[in-house]
Structure formats: C-alpha cells, structure tokens
Amino acid sequence: MNRAAHKAKLIQFLQTIRRPDRPLDITDEHQGLITSGLIDSLAVLEIVGYLEQEYGIDFSERGIDPGQLNSIAHILDLIERETR
C-alpha cells in the first residue's frame, strides 16, 4: 500500500473521531490534530489503537513520542517507517 492509500484510510478513520463541528482539512497534511481542536488530547489513544489494529504497531515497550501523532504527515511517516 502506498502513502496515498494509507492517507485515504487514515482520513476515513480521523473523520470518525474528530469533533463534529471541526472540519478536517485533507489538503493540509501538517494541520495539528490537537492544536487545531480537531480531536481532544485523550483521543490520541484512539489513533494509537488504530495503528495497532491496522498495522500491528506496538508501542508498549519503547513508548512513543507524542509529536509523531500530531499531524497526518507525521502519522503517515510513522506508518511508512514501521511497515517498511
């Protein structure tokens, strides 16, 4: 699966956890997901759950830098690194 396909899936997922009245700007991969108010800070766990379920990425031993989950671009970079 290429980056565009990962992105399409990710956006589909983010649409389900975003705040209803906050539109997701799919053209801006660098939009801060929390800082823009799109999701609340605890909902980051839902992104972690998504990455575990869809890509089998396990953060429990090494932890994760929260900065890696703060935008679509960063999440896609993470997916690419982990699935290489």
Place this chain on the structure above:
Amino acid sequence: MFVDMHVGALTEPLTGRRWEPPEIQRQLLRRLALYRHQGMRAGDRVLFLYGNRLEFFVDLLAVWSLGGCAIPIDIRLTPFEIETLARAARPQFALAVEAIDEALVSRLAALGVKLLEATESALPAEEASSLSGRHPSLDRDALILFTSGTTGQPKGVVHTHRSLRARWVTLRQHLGLKAYRRTLCLLPTHFGHGLICNCLYPWLWGQELFILPPFRADLVMQLGALLDEFEITFMSSVPALWRLALKTARPPRAGTLERVFCGSAPLSAHLWERIQEWTGTRNVFNAYGITETGSWVAGTTMPEFAPADGLIGEPWGALVKILKSRSTDEPPWAVPGCAPNEPGYVWLNTPALMRGYWERDDLTRQVVSQGWFMTGDIGLIDDRGWLYLRGREREEINKGGMKIYPGDIDAVVERFTATIDVCCFGYDDPLYGQNVGLAVVLSDSRRETLRRLYYWLKQHLADHQMPVRWYLLEAIPRTSRGKINRAQVADMCARLKPVDVHHLFSEKQ
C-alpha cells in the same frame, strides 16, 4: 510553615520551574500582603480560576492563612458553568494567574466578584511581616469542591480545616511518608483525589511535589521518562490514564517508584497486574476515596494481597459498615448489618467527613446520619475484614476518571427550545471506560434543529461533558412510578443506531 506542617519543594516538570521552601515562604508573604491590601478577610470565599501550577499551592496557603475558604474549579468549564458555580458559592474574590475569558470577567464582575491576578508583576515587593498568629480556626470552612450541578443546582462538598487535617493525620498514620518523598501529580487540583490526597497530603508534610497539567495525553506518553528524570517515588492516578500509559509510554528504567495508587474508578485485576509489571513494583494499591470523606479512606495496604476485581482492602482512619439499607432516616446502628461476604450498602465513619454540602442541607441529610456517610456504593467485607466493591448506585458517568453527572447535561438539554424530554446516561467505552450518551425527544428532528442542539450544548457544556452518542426517541421510557431509569434507557439505546453527529456537519449548509 502551615498549621505546624512544613511544606516541601514544588516543581513543574514541564516548565522546569521550582520553588524551594524559602521561596514558597517569600511568595506566601507577598500574597498575604497583596490580598490583605485588596480587602480579603476571614470568612471570604475565593474562587480559583486555575490549578496545577506552583502558584496554586501558595495561593491556597495564603487564602487559608487569612481565614478564607478556597473554591478550586475545573478551568475547562464554560463561562456559563463557572457563572453557575459563582452564583451558588457567592465568592468575594476570584484568583487567576493569566488572562481569562473576557465574557467570564464581565459575568464575575456583575456578581460582585473581585478578580485578583497574582502574577509576579502584581505582587508587592514588600512581604507581610510574618504568619504568626494567623492560623485559621479549625472549624472554619477551608475548601469547597463542586462535584456536580455546574449547569443547574451545584453540589459543593465543604471541608473544614478540622476534616482536612483529620484526613492528612490519619493518612500519615496508615501510610507513612517515606514512599511519598518525591510525589508526582497528574490529576486536576479541583478533584478531591488530586488535591487533598495526591498533592496536599505529601506536600504539607514536607515532601516534594511535582505537578503536571491534568489530562494531557502527550505527557502520559512520556510518563516512564518523567518518572526516571525526576526520580519519582510515588504517584496516584486513574485507570484510564494507565490504559493510555501502558499502550504508549515506555516503562520506567530507574526503579525509583516505591508506591503507586490508582483510584476514582473500578480497577480490574488484569489492569492492576499490568500496572505492577509496567511500574516494576508490586506496591500498586487500589485507593478508595470519596470527596465527601476527604478522598482516600481505604486501600490495599495489607502485607499480602493479590489483585482481584473490586478489592479495596483495609480502611485508613475510618470505620466501614455494610448495611442492608441506604436510608438515612434511621441511625446506622439501628439498621441490620450484613454478614461477612454478604453485599450491602457501604457506610463510612471518619473524622475527615465533610461539614456538608454547601447550602444544601436537604442533600446532606440524604447521605449523612449520625456522623455516618452513605457512600452509594455496594460492597462487602470478607472474613479477613477486607472491603470489596461490587457496584455503584451513584448517578455519575466516569469518563476516564472525570466524573460527569448526567443530571447536569439533562439540565442543559431541557432548556433547548425543541426539547420535549431527555435522559443522559453512561455507556461502556473501550478508551474511557464510560462515555456520555444522550437520549432525547425533540419537537422536530430536522438536521438544522440537531445542529442547533449541538451548538447549544457546546455553549453550555465543557468538552468532556459533551454527549458522544445521540439517540432520537419518540418517548423516554419511565418506570411505573413515572421515574426515569437511566440504566434502562441506556439498555434500550444500545439496541438502536445512534444519530451520525458527524454527518450533521459534513453536508454543507
């Protein structure tokens, strides 16, 4: 320094700011000078519009030293909710350390509340001469913690200096201080659990306190590193935080943690064992506490125990009874008690019991009888004298440790023009443990009406109180006595498809 207790150093790991006791003393004396100059007097009530910062703890001591009563509130509340609390508490002052919402400033001013900004530049250079002779009377109100009613009739738990002191003294007797010498707090300082026990218990007894902003997922993800860097020996938290930490934070490596508490929500044996594994200590205790009893009142400090669902453990400075009735009409000793292992209603007797609910004697009478507090929890005591919880009858939704009262949300929805009937309820959520569901009957269910309802809720409810699943019903089911049974409504809604709230906004207006 304060009522014979000697406070420890305060540190904000996130900003690197740290106040040693001499600096705390200096800050306290400057605040005393400022607040006295501004007219703060014994008996005044003071709203705290901020928390989880160094200044918060010094301001608390300053207010108490002047004989005032502190009212820390959740700063995530909307201006409408804060105004509701202010109307109920009628504070003379509000304290802030940074700019606050202009609308809120106007609302507070209209209520006659004087806003004081205790920023560094606002503090006078000269200090009050000393603290001597300014210890507050033990029976003066010290703290009001609002636990519900932010949208209607607030319920505020009032603690006196006597009840708080009783909690800290009994905790010291039962828990000691050694494990608490470097305490981390990630809980909000408007919570009984976070403020009275996680923070003030160790800090007022001279232990170091490391204070973080609450409910920040990014900080939880760095928990292992934070524990190592600041050589934390103790922390308390809630199950939802641990679910997040276990998934996203690498375990601590330095081995400094000596004791960990988990409270404010049921802790499963499975999660308990995983926390033990992650923290590297078996000293992970379930701590049972209620704001009305000064929070921590029992826990698993027994020498030998294995994690078990519902296990609470032994009381800390309290008597526990399991009774067959929850009624406060009869004195507890006249009510039949349950046999060992027989479930019933959990009652507590502790010198740390609240004075009562703020100007709500009617509510106080529903839970207090002859000094005994009816917790609303269902539990049992086994043959060893260990307490177990088996359920809760309290009407609250526990969303990741954040207590949400469905009645508060009902009160807002009821005032929406198109509402005919409403019932909010909790439903199981894999992330938060519980989340907020809304069953509503509307006079019309057009998309525009639903959008207006959404904006109405956003205007009046804090983010964490917002209903996530919405159900449009033709009628809210009621019992034969005409009452709403929230559990029954939740069960019914679980079989229905919720409204797609995202869809309401995805089709462009």
